[in-house]
Amino acid sequence: MSALNGACYTYPLRPPVPSDSRNPDLWGGTEVVDYVRFKQYRMKFDDNRKMEANSLYNYSAAEKQYCTAPAAVYLAMPPQLTTQYSANYRQVDLGVGGVALGAAGGTAGFDDMNALTNTLQAAARASAPEFLASTLTTAVNSIGGMMGLQGSIDTQSLEAMTKGRIFNPYTEQIFNNMNFRQHNFSFKMFARDPQESQTIEEIIHYFKAGAHPRYQRGGILDGMASQGAKFDSDQEGDGFQKSADAREELGKIFGGAGGANIKNAAEERRFFSIPNKFEIDFVRLAADQTVSSVPHITPNLHFKIMPSVCSGVTLNYTPDNQYNALKRVAADDSNDPTIRSLSVPAVIMNLSFTEVTLLTADNCTQGY
Numbered sequence: 001m002s003a004l005n006g007a008c009y010t011y012p013l014r015p016p017v018p019s020d021s022r023n024p025d026l027w028g029g030t031e032v033v034d035y036v037r038f039k040q041y042r043m044k045f046d047d048n049r050k051m052e053a054n055s056l057y058n059y060s061a062a063e064k065q066y067c068t069a070p071a072a073v074y075l076a077m078p079p080q081l082t083t084q085y086s087a088n089y090r091q092v093d094l095g096v097g098g099v100a101l102g103a104a105g106g107t108a109g110f111d112d113m114n115a116l117t118n119t120l121q122a123a124a125r126a127s128a129p130e131f132l133a134s135t136l137t138t139a140v141n142s143i144g145g146m147m148g149l150q151g152s153i154d155t156q157s158l159e160a161m162t163k164g165r166i167f168n169p170y171t172e173q174i175f176n177n178m179n180f181r182q183h184n185f186s187f188k189m190f191a192r193d194p195q196e197s198q199t200i201e202e203i204i205h206y207f208k209a210g211a212h213p214r215y216q217r218g219g220i221l222d223g224m225a226s227q228g229a230k231f232d233s234d235q236e237g238d239g240f241q242k243s244a245d246a247r248e249e250l251g252k253i254f255g256g257a258g259g260a261n262i263k264n265a266a267e268e269r270r271f272f273s274i275p276n277k278f279e280i281d282f283v284r285l286a287a288d289q290t291v292s293s294v295p296h297i298t299p300n301l302h303f304k305i306m307p308s309v310c311s312g313v314t315l316n317y318t319p320d321n322q323y324n325a326l327k328r329v330a331a332d333d334s335n336d337p338t339i340r341s342l343s344v345p346a347v348i349m350n351l352s353f354t355e356v357t358l359l360t361a362d363n364c365t366q367g368y
Contacts, residue, residue: 007071007072008070008074009072009073009206012189012196013195015033031287032286034282035077035282035283036075036077036185036280037072037281037283038072038073038278038279039066039072039279040067040206040278041065041067041278041279042065043061043274050062067276073206075203076187078185081302083181085178086179087175087177088176090174091172092171092172093169094170094171137157180356180357180358181305182352183353184350184351184352184353188319189203189348189349191345197326198339198342204315204342204347207349207351211311213274214273215268215271216273217270219267275310276310278309281300304368308354309353309354309356310351312350312351313351314349317347323344325344326342
């Protein structure tokens, strides 16, 4: 199977129009190809209990380990390439009292209780008309409800009908937070020969496996002994006794007939490991690696993408609305079950990614 630099998968395997110096009549040979490069990595957690946090800066993080089989996947640019930046704002009705508090400097504007008292009194005086109208309408609606009468009225309706006006709620839009960017890619891949068929299937497997967790072993009784030691210093000894009783009961359950097999099976699937994350870049590669005038890799095309998780993989094996299968599949000729090969001539792969880091204005100036 052909792989870029011997350790990466790339589609297509050959440029659209290969250059051939032996054929002078061939014009317009592909000089460079733009790709989306995907690299997977996982976090290695150790006994030091180092954490993984994308919202903190300059902290002791868990170790990042890149996947090497393959080291990366290069896919030619999809037909659509978009990105979106969106923020969440919430509507807040300050009211005249909130305006007064804000004008006084907010909660940090009060050095003593006298200042706070004066501001609250001023806000109460300013809010008196609204408070009076609200009290009257509440009383009227309460009496009507007690007497079984129909109808209700609110403060704004009363002002509108009697004064031809309504109270200004002093509405403001308050910034809440940024949304995590999402990136969607759609790739249609054609298998032009058995070698490319195997490459496409390996690429599909690469993203499917990267989007899913794996089972991780963990003992059912792990932590029970340390829990008992923790409660050993308890004055009454209740904590230690409860821990010891729990371990004894679990031992009875798993010590019976067939219990050991159940315990082993449960321990093999005690945890889920977190799925891998992806680094995504837009790069330009020379179609002919022997051409020295074109850089091997030109990074930072279009926009940068923060580390992301794969939130969805959709595969369409009938992209032309008609099922069509290859007569021979390369994997059928091999006794190696790890060899995968596409069984249809074309497939559409849709990938969805969500960034794990919120963008700031500084990130945008850096090209994100």
